Amino acid sequence: GAGVSQSPRYKVTKRGQDVALRCDPISGHVSLYWYRQALGQGPEFLTYFNYEAQQDKSGLPNDRFSAERPEGSISTLTIQRTEQRDSAMYRCASSLAPLRADTQYFGPGTRLTVL
Amino acid sequence: AQTVTQSQPEMSVQEAETVTLSCTYDTSESDYYLFWYKQPPSRQMILVIRQEAYKQQNATENRFSVNFQKAAKSFSLKISDSQLGDAAMYFCAYRSAGFGNEKLTFGTGTRLTIIP
Numbered sequence: 001g002a003g004v005s006q007s008p009r010y011k012v013t014k015r016g017q018d019v020a021l022r023c024d025p026i027s028g029h030v031s032l033y034w035y036r037q038a039l040g041q042g043p044e045f046l047t048y049f050n051y052e053a054q055q056d057k058s059g060l061p062n063d064r065f066s067a068e069r070p071e072g073s074i075s076t077l078t079i080q081r082t083e084q085r086d087s088a089m090y091r092c093a094s095s096l097a098p099l100r101a102d103t104q105y106f107g108p109g110t111r112l113t114v115l
Numbered sequence: 116a117q118t119v120t121q122s123q124p125e126m127s128v129q130e131a132e133t134v135t136l137s138c139t140y141d142t143s144e145s146d147y148y149l150f151w152y153k154q155p156p157s158r159q160m161i162l163v164i165r166q167e168a169y170k171q172q173n174a175t176e177n178r179f180s181v182n183f184q185k186a187a188k189s190f191s192l193k194i195s196d197s198q199l200g201d202a203a204m205y206f207c208a209y210r211s212a213g214f215g216n217e218k219l220t221f222g223t224g225t226r227l228t229i230i231p
Contacts, residue, residue, distance in 0.1 A: 031217065042119075042206045042221030043160070055215060091160065095217075104219060106152075106160035 002026070004107035006092050012113045013082055021077045021110045025094030032075050033093040033104060034067055043091055049075060082114045117142045117209050121222035128197045129230050135182075136192045136225045138207030146212035149183065149190045150219070154204040163205070166190065168212070194227075202229045 005024045013019050025032050031050050035043035045059040051072040060066070064082075069075040079086055089111050093104040118141045128134035140149070151163040166174045166183050173181050178198075182191045194201055207222040 033218065035219075040224075042208075042224050043219070045218035045220070048218060056218065059218070089158070093160075093219075103150075103162050103165065105162070108159060 004092055004094050004105055006090075006107040006110050008110060009108060010111045010113075012115065014115050015082060015084060017082055018078065018080045019082055019112065021079075021090050021112070023075045023077070023092030023094075023107060025073065025075070025092070026096075026105060029094035029096050029105075030072075031095045031097070031102075031104075032069055033095075034075070034077050035091045035093065037089040037091055037109070039088075046077070079112075082112075084114045087112055087114045117144075117147075117211070117220050119207050119209050119220050119222040121207055121225050123225045124223070125226045125228070127228040127230055128194075130197055130199060132197055133193060133195045134197055134227065136194075136205050136207075136227065138190045138192070138222060140188050140190065140207070140209050142188070142209065142211075144211055144213070148210045148212060149181075150208040150210070151179070151181070151190075151192045152206045152208060152221075153201075154206065154224070155200075155202070160206075164192065197229050199229050199231065201227060203227060 007022045033048040034046040037043040047057040049069040064080045067077045089109045091109045093106045095102040095104045120139045147168045149166045153161045164176045178195045180193045204224045206224045208219040
């Protein structure tokens, strides 16, 4: 596809369950970013990768959150033992090359609801 | 840490008129990038315009232009000839130019309403 894709688009889960959110970046894009957006707020940075290397995970709220990008393409954000406060829109973005500060293109997001 | 402030939670403008959205930021860095993103009701995030801090010339994209005041740390977005399709949340964002610090820091957004 031409853009960043994310799946699922909507996820409803019960508190305590684990969830895995997937991001498929634009083909050839080196950098991949994860953000979280609460209702009425701007996106907040979680973590990012260049190729398969996780460069910065300072935005992950706690150790229940983890992310991987094992082959430098698709990435998975995993939330273990979900809590109601984890409910938000999770957004993925990708960019072509980090050193040139290329534009980050965002996917449609995954709306996570924890009951 | 850098912060981005959008002091106007909501703005409205008559169709075909001009509106300016405000953004200020705080940083100790001299080289960075600034962006305006649009989030329509579909909740997609769409890049509107970007500005490199080392460039003195203000960026322009069709009906969208910025007023970048580096000393004042101000980065406002001007939308000319407003159209109904411009109705959206607008987010200002900052990105360091340094390698390894590539995250975007967003403001809280301004909701723009277009009055027909």
